Amino acid sequence: METIRLDGSFDRYEDLLSLILSSFAYMDGRIDPPSSAHTLTVASLRRKVVDEIAFAVTTGRELLGCVFCKPEPDCLYIGKLAVAPKAQGRGVGRMLLAVAEETARALALPALRLQTRIELTENHAAFAALGFVETSRSAHPGFTRPTSIEMRKRL
Template sequence: MRQLGSDDDFREVLALIRSAFAYMQGRIDPPSSMKRLTVADLARAAAMGEVWVAGDPILGCVVLTPAADALHLGKLAVADAARGTGLGRALVARAEASARARGLPAVQLQCRVELTALHGFYRALGYVEVGRSAHPGFDRPTSVTFRKQV
């Protein structure tokens, strides 16, 4: 596993995220923010936090952003060919190690309400639901917030 370094890496990661999140099209409302994600966004995320990748070619990634009370885990993506290999769990473990190294007490993430299989994935790793929130313009929860003390 390594942190991102070059624009070529960012382009490869963006392609992975778009491919891995494609199944959400038509399943979540509002649509995923990955449609607006750019190479520049990933470069800014790396400058503000950490973007970790695994594999060559890249088969998995995770974007980590520090906050006052937790490390935010976002854009966890695993290529279809690598699903079921433990790569997603390894990337989450990387996030937890980064939180500890930064002296942060927890890792926190948001997952769309509709993606119940992912809820089970995070719960199996010890994450607990701590809240629900709605995207602007929605009168119902659209995201579930999960958190794990590290």
């Protein structure tokens, strides 16, 4: 397995979209509102690769995982962290978070930040085991209850 930076030479956006949708599929029917992954398109992923810092873990031509990173004033935001269902438990997520940490350090940012849904308690535990702590809760527009948890990891 190797980690690659997604840039202008990347041309497998259908595969990338499929990876994200299959990785997020287990959330369907569990979270409300539905995941924003459902709004992604090949065109929007092309823009994300240009506008953000994106990485993928591959083996040969197979995409096993991806992450999109966005620098903020005091941290690196981690979004669309996705691991193919058949690759889960093989260290792909750890590889992606490691490259995100390297990126944050290279940008002199002291922390990683991510959001996870309230309902996905297994994600809260997994991120906590990797050093993330809950810092706040928020509600999506139109909701009066918290729908999302923000977690940070100081580097």
